[in-house]
Amino acid sequence: MAKAIMLQGTSSHVGKSILTTALCRIFKQDGQKVTPFKAQNMALNSYVTKTGGEMGRAQVAQAEAAGLDPTVEMNPVLLKPTGNSCSQVIVMGKPVGNMSAKEYHAGYSLKALGVVTECIQKLHQDFDTIVIEGAGSPAEVNLKDNDIVNMRVAKLAGAPVLLIADIDRGGALASIVGTLELLDPDERALIKGLIINKFRGDITLLKPALDFLEVKTGKPVIGVVPHLDRLGIDDEDSVSLEDKEQPEKVSELDIAVLRLPKISNFTDFDALANESDVQVRYVRQGEAIGKPDLIILPGSKNTTEDLLYLRHNGYEQELIKLAKSGTPLVGICGGYQMLGREVQDPEHTESDLDKVMGLGLIDSITIFEANKVTHQVKAAACNHKFLGINYSGHNLAGYEIHMGRTQFLSPVDAAFTIVTRSGKSVQLTDGAISADGLVMGTYIHGIFDNDTYRRAVLDALRVRKGLAPLGVIKDTQALKDAAYNRLADVVRQGLDMDLIYRIMNENNGR
Structure with a gap:
């Protein structure tokens, strides 16, 4: 014993x-x-x-x-x-x-x-x-x-x-x-x-x-x-998120994360916040998004309710305007689902609503099903087009937790290719990147924990801002x-x- x-x-x-x-x-x-x-x-x-x-x-x-x-x-x-x-x-x-x-x-x-x-x-x-x-x-x-x-x-x-x-x-x-x-x-x-x-x-x-x-x-x-x-060290719940709400430093790169009422897995952004040239700030209800270098729509335990939150609080139009004027936008899991044209919930797995219109920044719809997808994954990227970085990498680690399945209404460039799911070899496309390379969605939580990929994205943001790339790759696991x-x-x-x-x-x- x-x-x-x-x-x-x-x-x-x-x-x-x-x-x-x-x-x-x-x-x-x-x-x-x-x-x-x-x-x-x-x-x-x-x-x-x-x-x-x-x-x-x-x-x-x-x-x-x-x-x-x-x-x-x-x-x-x-x-x-x-x-x-x-x-x-x-x-x-x-x-x-x-x-x-x-x-x-x-x-x-x-x-x-x-x-x-x-x-x-x-x-x-x-x-x-x-x-x-x-x-x-x-x-x-x-x-x-x-x-x-x-x-x-x-x-x-x-x-x-x-x-x-x-x-x-x-x-x-x-x-x-x-x-x-x-x-x-x-x-x-x-x-x-x-x-x-x-x-x-x-x-x-x-x-x-x-x-x-x-x-x-x-x-x-x-x-x-x-x-x-x-x-x-990773945080557990939204109480600890309160400690992150106000930026503690002024940095060269400003990343704005929408503080959704049902935000989940906000640990996705800790590795970004730990970079010396990055400020991650959480945009609370009533606050303006401003003019960040990157906007992130995070995961959500209730995508439909959080979409309505964006709509009713004026963030929907602000996000669309910023994206169309050239501000890069990433949606992860629930945030990815919000980027599409519509979220459908015929079995009412999340709410009493049959469907909710999305932001329309990716030509897709998401349909919720009762079965939940939960897998650890390894993914590959080949000439990844987000921000024009043309990044190629293998063994990108992350995990999926979602109930919706996303379907595309027209051809899109996938963000990643999942090559293993729960240890089994697969070949599955994941996510989408808009034609201009400025909007990306993915179901992979923890994608920014991958050190070389994170720095490639950050250095691309630096170049867009007229700054020299740092090229310094932190070992997230060693730091943890x-x-x-x-x-x-x-x-x-x-x-x-x-x-x-x-x-x-x-x-x-x-």
Whole structure:
């Protein structure tokens, strides 16, 4: 049986995901065969495994930190909000339907408990150490009866719990004391330590508060972790997107991403933002797109609703005007579907509407079907015509997550050729590039994570602007691995790892 530790929080967005990532890397550095686990995740940022299963992006980062390929056993239940208090429910990587919050929590969640239990048992067999992430707060009394992600999981896994509070938002002491007070006695006993996260300032000034917490709660403070900026690690949800909204630098290239209400997989643009000559800014409702060097329409969990958002907020005409006046435009997945003439939804997989008119910048229609396409892919480009770069490259890695199938009404130049799908050899065209080379759509998420392709696009934008190409190719994976090590170093300094090991060895969660 593996040793386990679980991280729960006094609320959402206190840093559970990032501290789980840190512990995965720390345990890996210490020679442990470690895996992350989160029973149920709610997020619009998702990923496709090698076997074609869909899972939450945070567990992917945690798996990378642990030196593993992500598998759906690490996140057996994924909820992807679709709107109107509804989510698409994905179990073991495959969608089982759309459900309202009431339908899920009152009727379905406990049915998924058997799958969660099986995954925990498998991870116990296959690994030395399991780092488990909770969700929200364990003290949400209205949800406890049907909980499959917090205390019930701690009991199933035999995992002692560390409770995390975010001191940056204020009220950390009260949130810890209040959370413990709302727990049942047996749940309170599972919590073996407290972590103060996102601290700024002189830690000596915090010492009286830490002493108070230990006396008041009878729980040791495991440590204080400083506020960490620009980690270079994939984000999980739209809450973390708020941190990206305002540009932190003025750069030579300005890339505008439309901040759609149902934006998904915005990690597609992190590699662009990490380039020294690029500013990626997210255009929120009411803000002007301006005159960027490149516009990106991102993925969406609800293409029809987000198309209507563009129309009703004046962005549709602004996008068409900018594209026709020469501003390059890229659409990825849902954004690609929006570029066509029409999006049809005869089975009402996304909304009650049968069809919605698109932007008409690519001569295509997209028809939604119930079956979801989820694959890791490798793609090739031959004399790729976007921006006139004539780029040729092989083994471009990415992944597909979409329910629509796009059909062309007239011949177009494909953007890429998919050569492997879920490990199987194929020859499938993907996406489209307009005749003038300034509008491109693709279903491939993560296309800008490919280092040579990303720099080819950026250098083409530089030349269009009268700037010399940089030609400097960053190794995205090496930078990400270095970020995991930096994170582990900081968290190791902030936490009493010897105490964490003792807590795990005692296995008081049993």
